[in-house]
Amino acid sequence: MFWQQSSRALRRQWRICNGLRQSVAKARPSAFSPHPARSFHAARSLLAVKPVILADIGEGIVECEIIQWFVEPGARVEEFSPLCEVQSDKASVEITSRFAGVVKKLHYDAGEMAKVGKPFVDIDIQGDAKAEDLETLTPPEALVEESKPSPVPAAGQPPVVPAPGAIPASQSQGSEQSAPAPASLERKGKHASLATPATRHLSKELGVEISHIPGTGKDGRVTKEDIYKFVNRRNSPAAQPTAPTTPTPADLVSPDVATTGAQQETPMSLTRTQEMMFKTMTRSLNIPHFLYADEVDFTSLVELRSRLNKVLHKSGLSDGQVSKLSYLPFIIKAVSMSLYKHPILNARVDIDASSSNGSTKPTLVHRSQHNIGVAMDTPQGLLVPVVKNVGTLNILGIAAELARLQSLAVAGKLSLQDMSGGTITVSNIGSIGGTYLSPVVVEREVAILGIGRMRTVPAFSMVPGEEDKVVRRQVCNFSWSADHRVVDGATLARAAEVVRTIVEEPDVMVMHLR
Template identity: 30%
Template sequence: LLSVSSFFSAKKVVPFKLLDIGEGIQDVTVKEWFVKSGDQVKQFDDICEVQSDKASVTITNRYDGLIKTLHYKIDNVALVGSTLLDFEIEDNSTDVVRNDAGETAKSTENQTIDNSEKSERRSDKVESENITLKEEKVLSTPAVKRIAKENNIKLTDVKATDKNGRVLKEDILAHLQKISADPRVKVTIPHFIYSDECNVDQVMRYRNDVKDSLMERGISLILMTFFIKAASRALQQYP
């Protein structure tokens, strides 16, 4: 019989807390998640984007491990110091397991290699998904995102002029002007109409009585003359 010692790393769950992001900010709104439960992530991967009344911040990862639980949904408010999500990471402590059968040790070794290959394939898949998420993410300011949301515009459709690929306020305003000028795009503009009615029969009779004599003197008596006179009288009583 052959004795073989195998070392297995234990797992532990740790909370990922929202750290102080400065400027006296006490709470933020979760605007976008770049990960989901069950994802295998690495340090410095983008986790989520949060927004305060002063800035929009991308939270990056501090661990290598598996995401267990997301504690907030999109547009939920998170307080500084609260737990955003839970991570399952490798524990530093190790346990020694003794096997007295050589075949069992060989089987364990093969299983470890197989699990390692599966883990690498899963990591490659997760990394590919993270790259896709990053490609779809558009850098912009909270003001630009508000304009896009109010006008139902996808930021991916807006041409960014910033050297870092960030969509500026000028970019989205230019995009709005462009689609407004397109006759194929229906732009709904709210209108406000006020109307009032009054009886001007006496005014019309008086005008008909005097307009001929005034025309002989080269004067054209129009209704606007009476309206201006009425408005001036009203302003004298109600200045």
């Protein structure tokens, strides 16, 4: 009974609604139609060709130099596949692909400067790009070759067919240069040459186009030995007759000037490392410096280092990366220990120009970690990688990190992370030579330590109750520079005294092991 009443009620309501709908439809036929027209909305179709934007790699960098391409137009790439290697003001970085597809266009050649935020490569993500898209992405060289008209014979003249064995006119002219060029001079394209930044720097110094050199390294990589072999073949007497005669600067000088020995000036562009140093030191010299120098007795440290190296050699306590300790890890650790007592040397100065009256408002920012930059002499020039969080490392840990950074610096493979984040810098110029120096404070730091050459000097032994006598001492000069806007001479002298005490009594480090 209940289900029958419910069904009758539902049928009654349906008839009432149907009657109302028909009455409204008669009044406004277009308002309700049996099948109202609907418009279908679709998402915007994806573009077949996607430009890859050079992302911001931090540290305020606005442009990067394309060191080498790992791909070329027509190559298939997957997501996160390496596209190219770029070098910024800090270090070299490998750029990977955001899409999977086919490379259609390279916006820059190797050696050119790419802008951050601009496309540097186009990738076809669907593989079915339209003809008009492909025309716009075709390299200019290909268009020039396709647009060259074929020779058309004049009207009424039969086409000229070369006889068997005949030499074309283009080859008959200048038959002395008609011999095929060596394989090493075949131009492979700048994006096809793989080489480290150090190798490219060597090729620029020797005036050799790296794309002309066949690589014998891994994956066809050009090595320094390949460059030297290429230069020797080019300069050999047998290769001189076939080599193109390019006038040298000496040939362009008149005999009178050559005999009188007049000054000759040859402009040369700065290398990427020199440009980085130019910009960094220009900003750093805006910091008012003051110099503080001290003489440190290394005699006890020399003895301790000698004993520890014997222990490493006999017992094999090294971790495989460090087989011999130098003096630098001890000095870096001493600097870190002094920063606990004088944290102002681990700070940086921030200048806020957004004050209400338009004046600048300086702020001193203290930092908890001791990230000590170490100046290194590399084939590319002066680089300053950073040993991170020195306060948590022991002497072996610091030595292992220094060995890792040194190997990467020589190979030109330092990453941006290895080069950034420094809070204070140590420059060991004494490993090359020089007793005194005046180091320049690095931007975003307030102090730097320069280490001179260690030397043997006679000194008086001052032992209480004993007669003074002359003994051999190993001494070294420490030269400090500091930002005089926030660091005064007394503060730096106290911090330098802490470092001197620890170096002269290195056993103190044992009491501060973590």
